[in-house]
Amino acid sequence: MRTDFLPFHLPDIDEAEISSVEETLRSGWLTTGPKVKEFERQFAEFVGARHAIAVNSCTAALHLALDAIGIKEGDEVIVPTLTFAATAEVVFYLHARPVLVDCCPRTLNIDPERLEKAITPRTRAIIPVHFAGQPCEMDAIRDIAQRHNLAIIEDAAHALPARYRNQMVGTIGDITCFSFYATKTITTGEGGMITTDNDEYAERMRIMSLHGISKDAWKRYTAEGSWRYDILYPGYKYNLTDIAAALGVEQLKKCCRFYEARKRMANEFSEAFADIEALTMPFVNDGVQHAWHLYVVQLNLDRLAINRDRFIEELKRAKIGTSVHFIPLHLHPFYRDTLHHDLREFPCATQAFERIISLPLYTKMTSQDQQDVIDAVRRIANDNAR
Numbered sequence: 001m002r003t004d005f006l007p008f009h010l011p012d013i014d015e016a017e018i019s020s021v022e023e024t025l026r027s028g029w030l031t032t033g034p035k036v037k038e039f040e041r042q043f044a045e046f047v048g049a050r051h052a053i054a055v056n057s058c059t060a061a062l063h064l065a066l067d068a069i070g071i072k073e074g075d076e077v078i079v080p081t082l083t084f085a086a087t088a089e090v091v092f093y094l095h096a097r098p099v100l101v102d103c104c105p106r107t108l109n110i111d112p113e114r115l116e117k118a119i120t121p122r123t124r125a126i127i128p129v130h131f132a133g134q135p136c137e138m139d140a141i142r143d144i145a146q147r148h149n150l151a152i153i154e155d156a157a158h159a160l161p162a163r164y165r166n167q168m169v170g171t172i173g174d175i176t177c178f179s180f181y182a183t184k185t186i187t188t189g190e191g192g193m194i195t196t197d198n199d200e201y202a203e204r205m206r207i208m209s210l211h212g213i214s215k216d217a218w219k220r221y222t223a224e225g226s227w228r229y230d231i232l233y234p235g236y237k238y239n240l241t242d243i244a245a246a247l248g249v250e251q252l253k254k255c256c257r258f259y260e261a262r263k264r265m266a267n268e269f270s271e272a273f274a275d276i277e278a279l280t281m282p283f284v285n286d287g288v289q290h291a292w293h294l295y296v297v298q299l300n301l302d303r304l305a306i307n308r309d310r311f312i313e314e315l316k317r318a319k320i321g322t323s324v325h326f327i328p329l330h331l332h333p334f335y336r337d338t339l340h341h342d343l344r345e346f347p348c349a350t351q352a353f354e355r356i357i358s359l360p361l362y363t364k365m366t367s368q369d370q371q372d373v374i375d376a377v378r379r380i381a382n383d384n385a386r
Contacts, residue, residue, distance in 0.1 A: 035242035047170030049195035051202035058179035060238035097364035130159035133291030163289035186251035
């Protein structure tokens with residue numbers, strides 16, 4: 001057994017990021033400036049989008065996206081119930097109503113069939129979440145959106161770099177929102193990025209991300225700028241700093257290498273657990289590139305004498321950190337009491353929540369770290385087999 005605790009995640013930061021941040025600190029330009037613009041240019045090129053707007057979180061990105069498409073009070077936006085709170089809370093920011101939809105049992109992504117049944121005359125947009133890094137069934141979702149004249153805002157917090165039928169996530173929906181939180185596939189500590197091919201959306205989101213100030217407001221403290229600025233709309237304070245972008249520029253260079261390492265580790269997990277009847281490994285659809293932000297197993301509770309929470313406790317005793325993604329929104333008091341959904345609407349997400357465990361999967365893990373996870377999971381499953 002391990003003598004030290006293996007955290008659920010550690011960021012992969014080395015001298016390149018440290019030097020980049022140091023260079024930025026010495027430049028004297030700390031907030032939004034040339035490093036942010038460089039990060040935006042490189043990210044847009046990486047995913048193949050016309051525009052990329054850097055912001056201080058994926059939550060900010062989702063909020064700006066909904067604002068850009070014109071969501072207003074009384075509108076409805078469809079979101080999966082199996083997601084983090086940010087996906088739905090931003091809908092409330094605009095006094096609209098999130099409509100929760102159940103997931104597919106195998107991928108845990110939003111169920112397109114249930115999605116279409118949730119559409120009403122007030123529905124204006126869909127926010128599919130690419131759970132764990134696997135793209136949703138975007139052909140079906142795009143078909144539904146086109147037939148009902150709905151916008152698609154992708155929550156791609158988990159999905160860099162992911163592909164759907166050889167198309168990069170970041171170029172599929174009307175707007176795509178990425179996260180660079182500390183646990184994500186690349187990190188700026190806190191941060192996010194918005195991509196779109198729509199010029200009007202990009203202009204609106206760029207302006208609204210910094211107090212609604214007219215274009216290129218960040219230049220007003222440079223030799224080519226002016227002290228004068230115009231406030232065009234009541235905007236927000238969502239800009240990314242150059243310090244954070246200095247991390248992002250270096251992390252983006254490693255994105256593909258990080259991905260290959262996570263994919264290899266995910267395959268090794270699946271091979272190691274293939275003979276354990278108490279576990280169901282992640283299912284990957286054909287025609288997609290799973291980003292492997294998370295490796296989520298589902299416990300087959302009828303094959304175990306313990307429940308999910310006890311399984312996590314046993315892993316903790318073995319000094320293995322884990323997490324659960326996610327507590328479905330319909331089980332949280334606020335969403336339960338505000339939206340008044342019938343719990344019977346979400347059988348898949350409810351059942352999945354009782355079974356899912358996210359195992360450590362990150363590039364700072366050594367081969368011995370991964371073997372320790374495998375050994376602990378196998379031992380606990382075998383010792384508690386029914």
